[in-house]
Every structure is written in C-alpha cells, then in structure tokens.
Amino acid sequence: MARHYGMDWLRIGAFAILILYHIGMVFVPWPYHVKAVRTIDWVTVPMLFTSPWRLTLLFLVSGYASRALLVRSPGLTRFTATRTSRLLVPLAFGVAVIVPPQSWVELASQHGYARGYLHFWTRDFWRFGTLDGIVLPTWNHLWFVGYLWLYTLALAALLAVPRPTVLQRGFDRLFGGIGVVWVPILYLLIFQVYAVQRWADTHDVIGDLPAHLGFFPAFLFGFALKGSPAVMAALVRWRWLTALLALAAYAVVGGVAYTWPGTSSPPQWVADQTLWARQLQCWATIAALIGTAETYLNRDHRWRAPLVEGVFPFYLIHQTIIVVVAWWLRPSGWPLWAQFGILVAATAGGCWAFYRIGREIGWLRPLIGLRRGVAQARTSATSPNLPIV
Known part of the structure; x- marks a missing residue:
C-alpha cells in the first residue's frame, strides 16, 4: 500500500483543531473543567464549525492508520496485542497521572474543594464514587483512547471471521x-437523527450507543479506505460538491448559534433542522477535507514524521496543560484575548516538551504511546513512522 501523506497531514491538522477546540471551551458558556471568569457567547459560532465532525474525523483517520499497522504486522494476533499495549498502557498512565489535575482544578474552581492536590490525588481521586457529582477516578478526554481500543478489538474480531x-x-x-457523498449522509440522518436524536455524547461506554453508531462506522470506513484507491479518487473528484454542502450546512448551524447565543434554546422546529444540518455538515466536511488533503497535501516534509509521531503524546497531555494554565490565569484579570494567546502558547510549548523529553527516555516512551527503543529521529529513513492513532 502506498503512503498517502495527505492523510498524515490531515491527522496532524485534526489533532491541532481538537487542541484549539478545548482551549476555546474555557471561554464559552458550555460546561468544561475550568472556565474563564467571563465567557463570550459569540465564540460558540466558530467552534460549531468543527464541533459536528472533529471527533468523527479522528476515528476515521485512526481506522486508516490501523490498516497500515495491520499490513506491517506479522499477523492479526500480533497486531491486536501491539495495539492493546500501545493504547492501554498510555491510557492507564494517563488516568493515574495526567488526568487527576483536571479533576482537582474542576472541584477547586467550581465546587469549593479546599484540599490540596496531593491529598486529592492520593485520597479522593481513587474513591471509586462521586465527589460533588464528579465521578472519580475518571478518564476525561482519554475516553477517545478507550473507545479506540474497543473498536480495535471489534475490528480484530471481524477480521478473524x-x-x-x-x-x-x-x-x-x-x-x-x-455514493461516497450520499450514502454516509443518509446513514447519519437515519441513525443519528431519526433513530437516536444525537445531540451530545456521554463518554460512558455502556450508555453511549448514539456515539458508537457514529464513531465505529467511521473507524471501519477509514480502515477500508486505506485499501481503496477508487474511493480515495471519488473523494478527490467530489471535493468541491462536499465543500459546498459543508458550508451550506454550517451556515444553518452557525446561524442558529448566532441567533440564539450562549445557552439560550431555539424553538423545537429550529433545533430539529439544526440536527439535520449538523449531520450533513459532519460527513460533507470530512469528505471535503480528505479530498483536499489528497489533492494538495500529498507530499512529504521534514516536519511530517515527528508531528505524526507526536500527535498521540500531544493528545495525552494537552487538556491537562489547558486546564491547569487556565486555572492559573483566572484571577489574573488580564484581557481574555491575552489569556487565549497564553493558553495557545503554553499548550503548544508544553505538548512539544512532553513529547521531546518523553521520546528520549526509554522507560517513558511506552507510557506516552511511543514504540520502545531509540527516538524516531535516530531511526533509518527506510523505517516508516506509523502513527498509533
């Protein structure tokens, strides 16, 4: 299978958008682990440009990466074992070490929790219950890693039959x-609008059926896309149509958010049309992005390999950096635009330092999702950099 550098750049871009989205969550009225002292309603409008499709795209590119890993594995058993190790080890490390500061900040800033972090981490975080309505311990943003592992197991079971x-x-x-345009849209309208009315996800494995109906088929689509030049060509051919559909759908979604800002609710008939538009926007945007990346970004660059390798460590650490820095900025009184700039710089720098330091320490590499052994930069150019997500 030929390598499609466009999909690598799309993977990098998708995780960058996710990080910016989580920074934006600090400044909008929607619930989040930490909030700025003052929120801005209109910020929800640009955030809704990515909200309907960003996570579905991440699962699709993860399915695509899984096919590449499977092809290079000596067998299905080794593939499954390798994926399990490279997903569950960072997940366990993340839950135990990376996530707890998020919960402590949320409790301290929104629930009046008065204990210090060390007490919280050693005592209250491991209560296996709730504290002021917050479930502890928790995986917060690392639910994506858990879901990806479950989908990998389901894929392995399907491949074994x-x-x-x-x-x-x-x-x-x-x-x-x-069909690459209309079939996925029809599926989403049936199973995300008519069947389940999917507005939000719970990130609870058992009770999150609407999300599974969206994410798992996207994961399987990405897996099959890796072996289909014909479908990739179709995505390229219809990229302008899907881009227009995506913009038209976003005009509806963004227009509703602008007309009913913040947490205000539109009439039911408007909400129904918005749900339609969100699902249309979801697939049309993903299809347009893949076709565009394949057309204009299918080339290598010296930054591609380290960024592809770094996206998983970036994902593991980014939200903790955002939450802790935003909590530190709350009493500063600085303008929100300055706080946003600081958050972007601190998150980018912190993610890069976490990755660069972790990749050089042998025992730490598996904990942050990297292969055991020497740093990627020291490997031969003939050893391709294969992403874990």
Missing part, C-alpha cells in the same frame, strides 16, 4: 462514485 474477498470490492463499488 472467515469473510468473502468481495467485501473490499463491495466497498469500492458502493463508495467509488457519488
């Missing part, structure tokens, strides 16, 4: 033309 070789050809036939 004898199956006809025509499945990939069927995928090519179904999505190799205009």
Whole structure:
C-alpha cells in the first residue's frame, strides 16, 4: 500500500483543531473543567464549525492508520496485542497521572474543594464514587483512547471471521462514485437523527450507543479506505460538491448559534433542522477535507514524521496543560484575548516538551504511546513512522 501523506497531514491538522477546540471551551458558556471568569457567547459560532465532525474525523483517520499497522504486522494476533499495549498502557498512565489535575482544578474552581492536590490525588481521586457529582477516578478526554481500543478489538474480531474477498470490492463499488457523498449522509440522518436524536455524547461506554453508531462506522470506513484507491479518487473528484454542502450546512448551524447565543434554546422546529444540518455538515466536511488533503497535501516534509509521531503524546497531555494554565490565569484579570494567546502558547510549548523529553527516555516512551527503543529521529529513513492513532 502506498503512503498517502495527505492523510498524515490531515491527522496532524485534526489533532491541532481538537487542541484549539478545548482551549476555546474555557471561554464559552458550555460546561468544561475550568472556565474563564467571563465567557463570550459569540465564540460558540466558530467552534460549531468543527464541533459536528472533529471527533468523527479522528476515528476515521485512526481506522486508516490501523490498516497500515495491520499490513506491517506479522499477523492479526500480533497486531491486536501491539495495539492493546500501545493504547492501554498510555491510557492507564494517563488516568493515574495526567488526568487527576483536571479533576482537582474542576472541584477547586467550581465546587469549593479546599484540599490540596496531593491529598486529592492520593485520597479522593481513587474513591471509586462521586465527589460533588464528579465521578472519580475518571478518564476525561482519554475516553477517545478507550473507545479506540474497543473498536480495535471489534475490528480484530471481524477480521478473524472467515469473510468473502468481495467485501473490499463491495466497498469500492458502493463508495467509488457519488455514493461516497450520499450514502454516509443518509446513514447519519437515519441513525443519528431519526433513530437516536444525537445531540451530545456521554463518554460512558455502556450508555453511549448514539456515539458508537457514529464513531465505529467511521473507524471501519477509514480502515477500508486505506485499501481503496477508487474511493480515495471519488473523494478527490467530489471535493468541491462536499465543500459546498459543508458550508451550506454550517451556515444553518452557525446561524442558529448566532441567533440564539450562549445557552439560550431555539424553538423545537429550529433545533430539529439544526440536527439535520449538523449531520450533513459532519460527513460533507470530512469528505471535503480528505479530498483536499489528497489533492494538495500529498507530499512529504521534514516536519511530517515527528508531528505524526507526536500527535498521540500531544493528545495525552494537552487538556491537562489547558486546564491547569487556565486555572492559573483566572484571577489574573488580564484581557481574555491575552489569556487565549497564553493558553495557545503554553499548550503548544508544553505538548512539544512532553513529547521531546518523553521520546528520549526509554522507560517513558511506552507510557506516552511511543514504540520502545531509540527516538524516531535516530531511526533509518527506510523505517516508516506509523502513527498509533
């Protein structure tokens, strides 16, 4: 299978958007682990440009990466074991070490928790219950890693069952033309609007069926896309149509947010149309981004390899940096634009330091999602940098 550098750049961009989105959560009225002293209603409008599709895109590119890893694995068992190790070890480390400061800041800033962090981490975080309505311990943003591992197991089970070789050809036939535009949109309208009315996710594995109905098919689509030049070509061919559909759908979503700002609620009929538009925007934007990346970004650069390797460590640490720095900035009285700039700089610098330091320490590499052994920069150019997500 040829490497598509456009998908690598899309993966990098998707995680960068996620980080900016979480920084934005500090300044909007929506619930988050820490809030600025004053929030701004209109910031929700640009954030809704990415909200309907950013997580679905992450699962799709993770499925795409899984196919590349499977091809280079000696067998399905080794693939499953490797993925399990490289997902569950960082997940356990993240829950135990990276996530607790987020919960402490949330309790201290929003619930009047008076204990210090050390007491909280050694005592209250491990209560296996609730504290002022917050479940502890928790995985917070690392739910994505847990879901990705579950989807990997489900994929391995599907691959272990004898199956006809025509499945990939069927995928090519179904999505190799205009079907790549309309079939996923139809699926989303049926299973995310009519069947479950999906507005928000719980990140609770058992009670999050609406999210699974959106994320797992996207993961499988990405896996199949890796082996389908025909579908990739169709995404390129129809990128302008999907871009126009995405912009039209966002005009509805953004217009509703502008008309009913903040936490105010529109009439039910407007909310119903918004849910339609969100699902249309979801797939149309993803399809347009893939087609555009394949057309204009399918080239290598010296920054691509370290960024592809770094996105997972970045993901692990970014929200803790955001929450802690935002909590530190709350009493500063500085303008919100200055606080936003500081958060962006601190998060980018902190993520890069976390990755660069961790990659040089052998025992730390598996804890932050990197392969055991020497740093990637020291490996041969013939050893491709394969992402874990």
